[in-house]
Every structure is written in C-alpha cells, then in structure tokens.
Amino acid sequence: xxxxxxxxxxxxxxxxxxxxxxxxxxxxxxxxxxxxxxxxxxxxxxxxxxxxxxxxxxxxxxxxxxxxxxxxxxxxxxxxxxxxxxxxxxxxxxxxxxxxxxxxxxxxxxxxxxxxxxxxxxxxxxxxxxxxxxxxxxxxxxxxxxxxxxxxxxxxxxxxxxxxxxxxxxxxxxxxxxxxxxxxxxxxxxxxxxxxxxxxxxxxxxxxxxxxxxxxxxxxxxxxxxxxxxxxxxxxxxxxxxxxxxxxxxxxxxxxxxxxxxxxxxx
Amino acid sequence: xxxxxxxxxxxxxxxxxxxxxxxxxxxxxxxxxxxxxxxxxxxxxxxxxxxxxxxxxxxxxxxxxxxxxxxxxxxxxxxxxxxxxxxxxxxxxxxxxxxxxxxxxxxxxxxxxxxxxxxxxxxxxxxxxxxxxxxxxxxxxxxxxxxxxxxxxxxxxxxxxxxxxxxxxxxxxxxxxxxxxxxxxxxxxxxxxxxxxxxxxxxxxxxxxxxxxxxxxxxxxxxxxxxxxxxxxxxxxxxxxxxxxxxxxxxxxxxxxxxxxxxxxxx
Amino acid sequence: xxxxxxxxxxxxxxxxxxxxxxxxxxxxxxxxxxxxxxxxxxxxxxxxxxxxxxxxxxxxxxxxxxxxxxxxxxxxxxxxxxxxxxxxxxxxxxxxxxxxxxxxxxxxxxxxxxxxxxxxxxxxxxxxxxxxxxxxxxxxxxxxxxxxxxxxxxxxxxxxxxxxxxxxxxxxxxxxxxxxxxxxxxxxxxxxxxxxxxxxxxxxxxxxxxxxxxxxxxxxxxxxxxxxxxxxxxxxxxxxxxxxxxxxxxxxxxxxxxxxxxxxxxx
Numbered sequence: 001x002x003x004x005x006x007x008x009x010x011x012x013x014x015x016x017x018x019x020x021x022x023x024x025x026x027x028x029x030x031x032x033x034x035x036x037x038x039x040x041x042x043x044x045x046x047x048x049x050x051x052x053x054x055x056x057x058x059x060x061x062x063x064x065x066x067x068x069x070x071x072x073x074x075x076x077x078x079x080x081x082x083x084x085x086x087x088x089x090x091x092x093x094x095x096x097x098x099x100x101x102x103x104x105x106x107x108x109x110x111x112x113x114x115x116x117x118x119x120x121x122x123x124x125x126x127x128x129x130x131x132x133x134x135x136x137x138x139x140x141x142x143x144x145x146x147x148x149x150x151x152x153x154x155x156x157x158x159x160x161x162x163x164x165x166x167x168x169x170x171x172x173x174x175x176x177x178x179x180x181x182x183x184x185x186x187x188x189x190x191x192x193x194x195x196x197x198x199x200x201x202x203x204x205x206x207x208x209x210x211x212x213x214x215x216x217x218x219x220x221x222x223x224x225x226x227x228x229x230x231x232x233x234x235x236x237x238x239x240x241x242x243x244x245x246x247x248x249x250x251x252x253x254x255x256x257x258x259x260x261x262x263x264x265x266x267x
Numbered sequence: 268x269x270x271x272x273x274x275x276x277x278x279x280x281x282x283x284x285x286x287x288x289x290x291x292x293x294x295x296x297x298x299x300x301x302x303x304x305x306x307x308x309x310x311x312x313x314x315x316x317x318x319x320x321x322x323x324x325x326x327x328x329x330x331x332x333x334x335x336x337x338x339x340x341x342x343x344x345x346x347x348x349x350x351x352x353x354x355x356x357x358x359x360x361x362x363x364x365x366x367x368x369x370x371x372x373x374x375x376x377x378x379x380x381x382x383x384x385x386x387x388x389x390x391x392x393x394x395x396x397x398x399x400x401x402x403x404x405x406x407x408x409x410x411x412x413x414x415x416x417x418x419x420x421x422x423x424x425x426x427x428x429x430x431x432x433x434x435x436x437x438x439x440x441x442x443x444x445x446x447x448x449x450x451x452x453x454x455x456x457x458x459x460x461x462x463x464x465x466x467x468x469x470x471x472x473x474x475x476x477x478x479x480x481x482x483x484x485x486x487x488x489x490x491x492x493x494x495x496x497x498x499x500x501x502x503x504x505x506x507x508x509x510x511x512x513x514x515x516x517x518x519x520x521x522x523x524x525x526x527x528x529x530x531x532x533x534x
Numbered sequence: 535x536x537x538x539x540x541x542x543x544x545x546x547x548x549x550x551x552x553x554x555x556x557x558x559x560x561x562x563x564x565x566x567x568x569x570x571x572x573x574x575x576x577x578x579x580x581x582x583x584x585x586x587x588x589x590x591x592x593x594x595x596x597x598x599x600x601x602x603x604x605x606x607x608x609x610x611x612x613x614x615x616x617x618x619x620x621x622x623x624x625x626x627x628x629x630x631x632x633x634x635x636x637x638x639x640x641x642x643x644x645x646x647x648x649x650x651x652x653x654x655x656x657x658x659x660x661x662x663x664x665x666x667x668x669x670x671x672x673x674x675x676x677x678x679x680x681x682x683x684x685x686x687x688x689x690x691x692x693x694x695x696x697x698x699x700x701x702x703x704x705x706x707x708x709x710x711x712x713x714x715x716x717x718x719x720x721x722x723x724x725x726x727x728x729x730x731x732x733x734x735x736x737x738x739x740x741x742x743x744x745x746x747x748x749x750x751x752x753x754x755x756x757x758x759x760x761x762x763x764x765x766x767x768x769x770x771x772x773x774x775x776x777x778x779x780x781x782x783x784x785x786x787x788x789x790x791x792x793x794x795x796x797x798x799x800x801x
Contacts, residue, residue, distance in 0.1 A: 027581075028562050028581070029566055029581045031296050032296055032297060032299065032463070032566065033566070035462045036462040036463075036507075039460065039462045039507070040460065040506070045462065046366070046369070047294075047295070047296045047336070047337055048337060048338075048369070048370070049337060049339070050337075050338055050339040050372065052339075052340065052372040053369075053370035053371075053372035053373055056369075057370055069581070070581055070582060070583060072583070073584065073586065099580070099582070102582070102587075102590075102591060103582070103586075103587035103590040104587075104590065105584065106587055193573065193574065193786065194570065195570040195573045195579065196566070237783075238787075239782060239784070239786040240573070240574050241570075241574070241778075241779040241781075241782030241783050241786075242779055242780075244508075245509055245512060245779060246505075246509075247508075248506060248507060249505050249509055250506070252460065252506040252507055252508075253505075253506055295562050298562055298563050299563050299564060299566065299567070299730070302563050303728065303729040303774075306728065306774070307727065307773070307775070312729065313633070313636070314562070314563045314604055315604060315605075315633070315636070316606070317604075317606040317607065319606075319607065319637075319639040320605070320637035320639035320640060323636075323637040323639070324636060512775040513772075513775070514775075515773060515774060515775030516772050516773025516774065516776055517773070519727065519773040520773055
C-alpha cells in the first residue's frame with residue numbers, strides 16, 4: 001500500500017450539481033441526520049419506508065441506503081421490496097449493517113436481505129462486518145468490538161462472497177472490492193463520541209455512489225470528504241454537540257483545496 | 268397587490284401566553300424539529316400517533332398538524348381518526364402535503380384524507396400543491412419542482428375546491444383562501460439547505476392557527492415570524508447547521524420591533 | 535431535610551470507564567437525544583424495539599429505559615418483553631411516564647406495564663406521577679400541570695405501592711424510595727424551553743442505574759450531573775437551541791470539581 005490521491009472533489013461537485021435523490025430506509029434514531037447529511041452535501045434525501053411506496057420511490061432515486069439500526073419485520077420486508085426495485089433500475093444499494101451481531105433476529109434478517117437482493121456496498125464497523133461475513137462475533141451496543149482477524153482479508157472475503165464492495169469503518173477505513181483496495185486514514189476520534197456518524201457515513205457513501213459507477217472510488221471519496229469535514233469541525237468544537245454542528249457546516253462548504261491538502265488515502 | 272402590514276406579533280404573544288397544545292401526526296425524520304419549533308414559539312407540542320389515542324389527544328389540542336412525509340397505511344388511518352375528532356371539536360387541521368406527487372400511494376392516501384376529513388389549511392411547495400390540486404406533476408424528492416402554472420391561480424382553485432386556506436411555500440409564499448390573499452416575501456435561501464424547514468413551517472402555522480380564527484392571517488403571520496427568524500439566523504451562521512440552531516434561538520426571542528421592521532407582506 | 539453531598543462523580547467516572555449498554559424503547563420524538571445523552575456521558579446506547587429482538591438486546595444491556603411518549607400497542611408489547619428479560623437478568627428498568635394522564639389508552643397501557651413487569655425507577659413530572667399513582671389529574675401536553683397534593687407524599691406512596699424508586703422532576707426534583715429521599719435543586723429554567731430534556735433525564739438516570747445498585751443514589755447523582763451541565767450550558771447560550779448543544783458539550787466534559795462545587799442536594 002502506498003499513499004495515493006483520489007479525485008474526490010469532482011464527485012462532490014457532481015452531487016452539488018445533479019442533486020441526486022438518495023432514498024433511505026433507515027433507523028428512527030439517526031434518520032434526521034442521515035437526511036440532513038445528504039442535503040448539506042447537495043443531494044436530495046428521501047426517507048420513505050411504507051412497503052406500498054418504496055418500490056416507486058426507489059424508482060425515482062439514484063441510490064438506495066438501507067440501515068438496520070432499528071429493524072422490524074415490516075421494515076425488512078419494505079427493504080427487500082425497495083432493494084429489488086433498485087436492482088431492477090440498476091442503481092446502487094448500500095447496506096449499513098448497523099448493530100449486526102447484536103441479536104439473532106438482526107443477523108437472520110440481514111442474511112435474508114443479502115440473499116434475496118443484490119447489495120452493492122456493505123458498510124459496517126469491524127465487528128459488524130465480521131458478523132456479516134459469518135464470523136461468530138457479538139457486538140457490544142453499536143460500538144465496534146475488537147476483531148482479531150486480519151480485517152482487510154475479512155472484508156475482501158465478504159466482497160468476493162457477496163460480489164460487492166465492502167467498507168469497514170474505524171480509525172482507518174477499509175474500502176475493498178474484488179479488484180480494488182483503498183485505506184482512508186482521515187477522521188477524528190470525536191466522531192466516536194456522538195451518535196450518528198456511522199449512519200451518516202453510509203448516507204454519504206450513498207450520495208457519492210449515486211454519481212459514480214466505480215463504487216470503491218465513490219465510497220473512498222465519500223469517506224474522505226466526510227472525514228476531512230470532521231477534522232475541520234473538531235478544530236472548532238468544544239465537545240461532541242458543537243462538533244456535530246460544525247461537521248455539517250464544514251461539509252457544506254468543503255472545497256477542492258481542503259480536500260486535496262488533507263486527504264490521507266492509501267491504495 | 269400592495270405592501271401591507273399584518274399584526275403578527277400579537278398572535279405570537281398569544282401563543283407565548285396561552286401555550287396552546289398543537290397535536291401532530293407527522294413524519295419520523297423531522298418529528299423532533301416540529302415539536303421543538305412549537306416549543307420555542309411558546310406552545311405545547313404533542314406528538315402521538317396510535318390510533319387508540321389520537322382522537323382523545325386531538326380533543327386536548329387547539330390545532331392538529333398532519334404531515335405525510337413518511338406515510339404508512341396505519342399512520343393515515345390514525346390521521347383520519349385524529350382529523351375527524353379535530354373537526355368535531357372545531358379546531359383547525361393543517362395538512363403538510365410533504366412529498367405529495369412522489370408516489371401513487373402517497374397521492375391516493377392524501378386524496379382519501381382530504382375526502383374523508385375537513386382540512387382547514389393545506390400547505391406544500393409548488394409541486395406538492397400542484398399534485399394535490401389534481402395536476403399531474405411529479406415531485407423530485409421533497410424539493411420543489413418547477414411549476415409553470417400560475418401558482419396563485421392554482422392555489423386559489425384548490426382553496427375553492429377544498430373550502431380551505433392554501434399555503435404555497437417558496438421564495439415567495441402564497442397564502443390564499445376564497446376571500447383573502449397574502450404574499451409573504453420574507454425568508455432566506457439557507458432554509459432550503461437544511462432538512463426540516465418546510466415541516467417546521469407547517470408546525471408554526473399550526474401554532475398560529477391555534478390562537479387565531481382567521482386562518483389566512485394565522486398562516487401569514489406564522490410564516491412572517493418564522494422567516495424573519497430565519498433572516499436573523501442567517502446573519503449569524505456559518506452553514507446550514509449553525510443556521511438551524513440560530514433559527515430556533517431567534518424565533519424564541521423574536522420581538523415586536525423586529526417583526527414590524529422586517530416583515531415583507533403583500534395583500 | 536438538610537443539605538448533603540452525594541458522590542456523583544465516581545459514578546460518572548464509572549460510566550465513562552465501563553461504557554454500560556443502556557437499552558431503550560422510547561418515543562420517536564427524542565430518540566436521538568436519548569441515545570446521544572447516554573453517548574456523551576460515556577455509555578453505549580442501544581435503541582431497538584422489535585419484539586423479535588428486545589429480549590436478547592436487553593440481555594446484552596446493563597439497564598433498560600422505557601419511555602411511553604409515542605406509545606402504540608406494538609411498542610408496549612415489546613416493552614413488556616424487554617422488561618421481563620431485564621427483570622430476569624436483574625438489570626434495572628426505568629420507566630419515563632412521558633405524557634401519562636393525557637389519554638386513557640396511555641394510562642391503561644402504563645398500568646398494564648407496571649402490573650406485568652417490575653419497574654425499578656418510575657420517573658415523571660408532577661402530573662404524570664400523580665396519574666401513575668392513581669390520582670385523577672389530566673396532563674396538558676407533555677408539560678407539567680399543577681398538582682396540589684404534597685408531592686413528596688405522593689411519590690412516596692407510589693414508591694411503596696410499586697416497590698420502586700420514584701423520581702418527580704420539576705424546579706426541585708424528588709427522588710424517593712421506601713427508605714431514601716433526596717431533593718435535587720440543580721437545573722435551569724431553560725430546560726423547560728426545549729423539547730427532550732425530560733426524556734434525556736430518564737436516559738441519564740438509566741446510565742447511572744447501570745453502574746450503581748442504590749437506585750435512589752443513582753437517580754440523584756444522574757440528575758445532579760445533568761442539571762449542573764444545564765446550569766453551565768445556560769451561562770453560554772443565546773436561546774434554547776444553543777443551550778441544548780452546550781448541554782451535551784458540558785456534560786461530556788463535566789469534572790469532579792464542578793460537580794462538587796455546584797451540587798445542591800438535600801437528604
């Protein structure tokens with residue numbers, strides 16, 4: 001792995017210009033933040049979860065983000081319908097495996113979703129990705145547990161198994177597919193002190209995937225922008241709440257120069 | 268149309284003094300902001316959606332706000348029950364046609380609601396109001412599409428058809444009923460860069476309608492206050508998130524002098 | 535009653551060190567704030583409400599917080615299952631009687647919950663606690679009504695009746711059990727001007743109860759920390775929204791010295 005530069009800014013510019021619709025079926029905790037992060041990026045968030053309308057809504061969208069943070073049987077049913085519509089339309093489907101490994105219900109439903117629909121990007125922290133890969137690791141809350149396996153190998157295995165891109169968030173983010181690998185080393189520890197940054201990362205990836213066919217590049221570019229904004233925000237904040245406010249503000253006005261100067265990517 | 272002054276402050280004062288209960292059945296995305304905007308205005312927000320209790324809750328309220336942003340069949344059922352109870356009690360019912368036109372499910376359920384209950388104020392952006400009027404325009408996400416019709420005429424038509432007041436939000440807001448017309452020209456472009464300002468506008472209108480029988484005056488006065496607060500907030504903000512925080516703070520302490528100095532209304 | 539000092543800081547330190555999982559089944563309005571307040575305290579919030587997984591999730595937790603703010607029959611069913619699992623595991627169950635007294639559905643379901651599961655701490659404002667005690671007082675929205683009864687006696691009666699600790703929030707908070715009584719006199723009026731502080735207080739109590747077996751001490755210590763953070767925040771805020779942001783920031787960095795200097799407890 002060596003240091004590389006990725007062209008993140010042109011994708012951000014494309015989101016700001018094209019305002020892609022990013023359809024979400026997500027959890028009730030961070031649903032506002034997921035919508036708002038897409039909005040401040042310049043995209044058009046839509047959060048609709050009734051099984052009666054999700055297929056048609058996905059048909060209006062440029063990407064679909066699924067997050068299992070507060071899963072119910074009804075919501076997973078709607079997710080399958082939305083994912084199937086997204087698959088038919090050929091738009092990317094992002095799964096945030098939020099809390100995978102915490103309960104057997106959640107695991108079972110996640111696997112059902114992965115088996116019945118084509119997921120294009122699976123995103124989680126180390127323990128969530130381990131669980132989705134079929135490893136027997138339990139999550140403590142929604143925070144990352146420790147995983148002793150070689151994470152890159154684990155993520156690569158899952159990418160091959162599910163024929164998708166895999167994103168493992170953490171101090172260093174792994175973005176991997178059959179043929180690509182990026183490590184994103186941006187970010188700030190304060191991100192772990194506020195609820196929702198993980199969910200927002202998936203929504204950001206959804207917005208970038210809406211404008212870029214190379215899904216590993218899209219995911220890496222999204223993480224770079226989001227985490228550089230976090231670095232800028234942390235400099236001006238007094239705690240997690242002011243940090244979060246500044247994270248939105250910084251992402252809103254993030255420019256090419258800052259992205260190129262601060263990005264830390266290996267590939 | 269000529270420039271006029273409306274007496275918005277006395278209504279705001281009345282909300283602060285009487286603390287009217289504003290009952291909401293709304294979406295899961297901006298539910299907190301809808302409650303909080305009513306609270307900082309001085310009102311008492313109640314968000315309850317179980318069909319088993321909405322009639323009784325509406326019976327405790329001074330107005331009812333319905334928002335179809337994340338509609339489900341169960342929620343629309345509860346909305347009908349709440350609206351019917353509100354109609355019986357004689358309190359105003361405000362419908363935020365959030366996302367109307369996006370899916371046929373949403374349209375169908377909106378029309379059902381409008382047919383089965385008396386809605387006193389219908390509020391939406393241009394494309395949503397067009398759809399509710401029966402025009403065949405599709406919404407892109409929750410953002411306003413472009414509408415070529417004469418918007419005032421369209422809103423007036425809907426007002427006559429449904430015997431209600433109609434509010435079309437946009438750069439200039441139209442507030443119209445059979446006999447009244449206001450144009451509210453306050454506001455700030457930053458309002459479109461943060462999720463929830465549209466939903467909050469409906470909740471603000473709900474709070475004003477709770478204390479004023481002239482529903483077009485109530486709606487115009489609510490928009491004037493909300494959008495003047497937005498103008499004040501924009502001057503102090505660095506981006507959409509700090510703007511939103513300051514919007515709440517500014518509305519909380521909005522005074523008569525500021526309202527009278529900054530209001531831009533035609534009628 | 536005389537002024538006393540309670541050892542709140544060691545409990546806060548314990549939360550920061552042990553990061554206990556606090557499982558919530560709560561309302562859709564303040565769900566984010568409930569999660570985030572636990573997170574900034576240093577705990578691990580989990581918000582899961584599907585009846586299929588709540589028992590297992592409660593099994594991973596160190597305390598369980600139930601909040602009936604936006605109750606449905608499905609949610610109360612899941613609450614019973616979660617509470618039963620929590621009872622079996624022996625972790626404390628906190629009930630925020632949010633909006634009790636507003637509707638007969640809410641009252642009936644609250645009583646069912648109290649009859650079918652062991653609740654360890656019941657928390658509410660004066661009118662909510664009066665209703666849960668079986669008094670015939672109606673709530674106006676979610677704000678505290680006036681209660682003419684001697685509140686301490688009322689709370690004590692409920693504590694004996696339900697064999698639990700009872701917390702009555704207000705200008706002065708009452709924390710009472712069969713054998714203990716604390717009055718917490720910290721806090722700031724601005725707390726009543728922003729939606730969610732009541733719900734957050736219950737989550738804070740949940741986090742403290744997760745690390746301390748003496749539940750009245752846990753509740754009093756939690757309220758002391760939360761309300762001292764509110765006092766610090768109020769000094770730096772321009773209105774309810776900036777107050778709320780600073781409340782999170784202040785709680786995040788609250789230290790032993792500030793707690794000991796500012797606490798106002800009687801016992």
